[in-house]
Amino acid sequence: MRRTLSILLSNPLSVIGLLLVGTVVFSAIFADFIAPFPSHRGAVVDFSNFNQPPHWPNIFGTDLVGRDLFSRILYAYRISLMLGVVVLAIAVPIGVTVGLAAGYLGGWVDFVLMRLTDVFLSIPPLVLAMSVMGVLEPTLTNGMLAVTTMWWPWYARLAYNVTRSESQEGYVLAAEIIGASRLHIMFREILPNCVPSIVTKMTLDLGFVILIASSLSFLGLGVQAPTPDLGSMVAEGGNYLPDSWWLTVFPSLAILIAVFGFNLLGDALRQVLGADQ
Amino acid sequence: MSPVVQLLAKRLSISVIVLIGVSMLIFAIARIIPGDPARIALGPNATAEQVVQLRDKLHLDDSIIVQYAYFVSDFARGDLGISLYTNRPVMTDIAQFLPATLELVFVAGLFMIGFGIPLGILSARHRGKAVDNVIRVLSLLGVSAPSFVWAVILMLLFAFFLPIFPIAGQISDTLTVPPRMTGFLLFDCLLAGDLRAFADAAHHIVLPAFALSLSGIGQAARLTRANMIETYDKPYIEMARSYGFPEQRIARRYAFRPSLIPSLTIIGLDFAAMLGNAFLVEAVYAWPGLSRYGVQVILRKDLNAIVGTVLVISATFLVVNIIVDLLIAFINPRIRYAERSRP
Numbered sequence: 364m365r366r367t368l369s370i371l372l373s374n375p376l377s378v379i380g381l382l383l384v385g386t387v388v389f390s391a392i393f394a395d396f397i398a399p400f401p402s403h404r405g406a407v408v409d410f411s412n413f414n415q416p417p418h419w420p421n422i423f424g425t426d427l428v429g430r431d432l433f434s435r436i437l438y439a440y441r442i443s444l445m446l447g448v449v450v451l452a453i454a455v456p457i458g459v460t461v462g463l464a465a466g467y468l469g470g471w472v473d474f475v476l477m478r479l480t481d482v483f484l485s486i487p488p489l490v491l492a493m494s495v496m497g498v499l500e501p502t503l504t505n506g507m508l509a510v511t512t513m514w515w516p517w518y519a520r521l522a523y524n525v526t527r528s529e530s531q532e533g534y535v536l537a538a539e540i541i542g543a544s545r546l547h548i549m550f551r552e553i554l555p556n557c558v559p560s561i562v563t564k565m566t567l568d569l570g571f572v573i574l575i576a577s578s579l580s581f582l583g584l585g586v587q588a589p590t591p592d593l594g595s596m597v598a599e600g601g602n603y604l605p606d607s608w609w610l611t612v613f614p615s616l617a618i619l620i621a622v623f624g625f626n627l628l629g630d631a632l633r634q635v636l637g638a639d640q
Numbered sequence: 641m642s643p644v645v646q647l648l649a650k651r652l653s654i655s656v657i658v659l660i661g662v663s664m665l666i667f668a669i670a671r672i673i674p675g676d677p678a679r680i681a682l683g684p685n686a687t688a689e690q691v692v693q694l695r696d697k698l699h700l701d702d703s704i705i706v707q708y709a710y711f712v713s714d715f716a717r718g719d720l721g722i723s724l725y726t727n728r729p730v731m732t733d734i735a736q737f738l739p740a741t742l743e744l745v746f747v748a749g750l751f752m753i754g755f756g757i758p759l760g761i762l763s764a765r766h767r768g769k770a771v772d773n774v775i776r777v778l779s780l781l782g783v784s785a786p787s788f789v790w791a792v793i794l795m796l797l798f799a800f801f802l803p804i805f806p807i808a809g810q811i812s813d814t815l816t817v818p819p820r821m822t823g824f825l826l827f828d829c830l831l832a833g834d835l836r837a838f839a840d841a842a843h844h845i846v847l848p849a850f851a852l853s854l855s856g857i858g859q860a861a862r863l864t865r866a867n868m869i870e871t872y873d874k875p876y877i878e879m880a881r882s883y884g885f886p887e888q889r890i891a892r893r894y895a896f897r898p899s900l901i902p903s904l905t906i907i908g909l910d911f912a913a914m915l916g917n918a919f920l921v922e923a924v925y926a927w928p929g930l931s932r933y934g935v936q937v938i939l940r941k942d943l944n945a946i947v948g949t950v951l952v953i954s955a956t957f958l959v960v961n962i963i964v965d966l967l968i969a970f971i972n973p974r975i976r977y978a979e980r981s982r983p
Contacts, residue, residue: 485662498946570784578788584939619789626780
């Protein structure tokens with residue numbers, strides 16, 4: 364652990380990644396204390412101060428109904444991160460179990476489960492999430508559900524590939540010979556060897572879940588107003604380019620910074636943990 | 641049978657299974673809609689009889705398996721039903737909007753290959769140097785934003801701030817659009833022999849296609865770099881170096897070719913992502929593709945249109961992947977010359 368950390372800190376790019384992710388997570392958790400106008404997360408209207416370019420105290424300017432953009436971005440981070448954590452918390456166990464079972468048990472289990480995975484993977488990710496989101500009411504919970512349906516297959520693929528190569532290893536054979544149960548071999552012997560690749564992918568994916576969720580709400584199929592959301596902020600501001608540039612530029616950069624941070628960190632972890640995709 | 645034909649047959653049969661699965665999945669998703677689609681389609685002023693009539697016409701009162709059977713038999717005849725949003729056959733709607741989307745995605749795909757792979761090669765050849773670091777950071781940035789963010793930023797920079805590209809649309813209003821033949825505007829311009837319209841349309845497609853391709857360029861550069869560096873560590877490269885072959889030739893002939901194969905597989909997958917992301921870019925640039933239609937039919941819970949659109953997009957994706965697989969089989973001598981393909 365200490366060695367891992369020291370390798371991470373020796374690479375400037377990883378340090379930047381850590382800093383970016385740290386800032387995003389910190390501002391999401393402590394948004395109540397950092398945001399200059401905490402009440403602006405909701406349906407507040409201040410028409411005396413609407414659509415103003417960046418100035419003090421609205422350092423990112425104000426939106427079309429006079430809310431402080433900086434405060435709203437902080438709260439949007441909180442919701443995006445929460446969504447990312449929940450999606451991965453559901454998608455990863457499902458995907459990994461499917462992949463382990465298909466990879467270790469083989470035969471018809473392999474065929475059925477992996478073809479099912481293929482089906483989900485053959486619909487472009489955004490389109491699948493869009494259609495799930497479309498038939499349900501656009502709420503935060505349904506948004507999580509929509510993103511989860513498109514996310515688990517990737518973990519199934521990953522776990523499947525690792526399991527296939529690990530199940531040829533001597534230690535699996537040894538466990539089989541002493542009569543260990545299949546469940547024991549899958550979850551106690553093979554699973555620990557999948558962990559580095561899974562952790563790496565989860566770090567990268569926290570960024571990508573934010574990216575996809577913002578894409579859904581950009582199209583109007585995600586979190587609904589007045590909940591602050593980076594995607595819908597960009598969509599709303601897009602109609603007022605180029606005059607009210609701050610409406611789109613700051614939320615866009617907010618997405619870029621968060622996803623970039625998780626990508627840098629994930630890349631660094633991949634090198635340290637030696638986990639290949 | 642030659643190995644390539646065998647591979648094609650195997651891939652085609654798997655694709656058909658997958659496509660049937662996709663149709664079932666989408667059908668199931670579309671039928672769990674809360675609320676009555678017939679009521680939504682007819683609006684609040686419709687009488688109860690009208691709703692019953694439409695429910696009957698759409699077979700909404702039958703079991704889901706019967707409904708699916710109706711759907712499959714209609715689909716086999718090329719009939720995806722009537723869109724409740726446009727009141728036209730879904731097939732007609734898709735045929736009208738899909739070409740513009742595909743055109744955008746293909747141009748973006750060209751950008752992805754044309755910029756991504758050379759950048760990756762450059763990065764690998766100068767591993768650890770400044771060039772490499774710059775390319776790595778840039779390609780990671782490319783991957784790190786959804787395409788609507790790039791679309792907005794590029795539009796702000798190159799259409800408003802430096803007005804070198806048009807802001808939106810597929811062709812200038814002042815030009816007469818050539819007669820619709822293939823539906824692909826660039827092709828249609830050429831077929832009509834109208835070079836001015838072609839140049840104008842090409843000018844319009846650059847910005848949206850580039851915005852769409854940025855994450856693909858980043859992905860392709862990263863992969864090509866990783867694969868080439870792996871190849872560079874192989875003994876035969878060292879041998880080529882000790883023979884005194886020029887670096888240029890080593891890179892092109894010995895290091896690049898084997899690393900192209902894994903890159904191509906991922907490029908196929910990226911194509912799928914671009915088919916989805918095209919929705920985002922089209923919304924920013926008012927591109928007359930499937931995006932507007934797709935979002936509208938989803939918001940209006942237009943079942944036939946949702947199922948049809950997703951099915952056509954997935955089929956396109958499967959076709960592209962088969963092409964990529966064949967391309968790989970053709971490039972890879974181990975498959976091309978194999979007497980027997982893998983079981």
